[in-house]
Amino acid sequence: MTKSPIKPALYGFLIDPQAQQISRIEMPADSRGNLDTMYQVIGCELVEVAYINDQRDGVFVDEEGLLKPQKYFFFIEGGHQPLAGRGIVLGCDEEGETIAPTVTLDWLRANVSFIERIASGITAITSPTGVRSDVIESFFA
Numbered sequence: 368m369t370k371s372p373i374k375p376a377l378y379g380f381l382i383d384p385q386a387q388q389i390s391r392i393e394m395p396a397d398s399r400g401n402l403d404t405m406y407q408v409i410g411c412e413l414v415e416v417a418y419i420n421d422q423r424d425g426v427f428v429d430e431e432g433l434l435k436p437q438k439y440f441f442f443i444e445g446g447h448q449p450l451a452g453r454g455i456v457l458g459c460d461e462e463g464e465t466i467a468p469t470v471t472l473d474w475l476r477a478n479v480s481f482i483e484r485i486a487s488g489i490t491a492i493t494s495p496t497g498v499r500s501d502v503i504e505s506f507f508a
Contacts, residue, residue, distance in 0.1 A: 377467050379457040384439035387481045401465055409453045419443050424468040426454040444478035
């Protein structure tokens with residue numbers, strides 16, 4: 368039996384802070400197609416990964432996202448800072464290749480907060496429970 372050179376697509380999760388939604392997304396299994404899809408979906412030219420657990424799941428975001436004027440952010444419980452713009456959650460194997468994540472859609476929905484910059488020093492935060500609060504003099508001042 369010969370092994371097919373075509374890898375099946377893999378899935379990840381798209382975090383969209385503007386829409387305040389997290390959804391499953393199909394990603395090409397090959398590295399070049401995967402990277403091109405990230406650039407297109409996130410809307411950037413460079414990506415970086417922020418790991419979110421010990422199983423090497425990470426969220427890929429715009430590497431220059433915090434340097435650009437942004438209105439929408441998200442925060443993953445246990446993370447060290449909010450992340451700007453859209454993000455794609457994928458896993459990573461021992462060789463550095465992207466794979467399906469170990470986290471679930473339900474886990475992400477329970478652990479991601481959405482942040483909107485309303486004006487300088489005023490930020491709205493929507494928690495996983497749907498509770499919204501307005502914060503004045505936040506970390507975005």
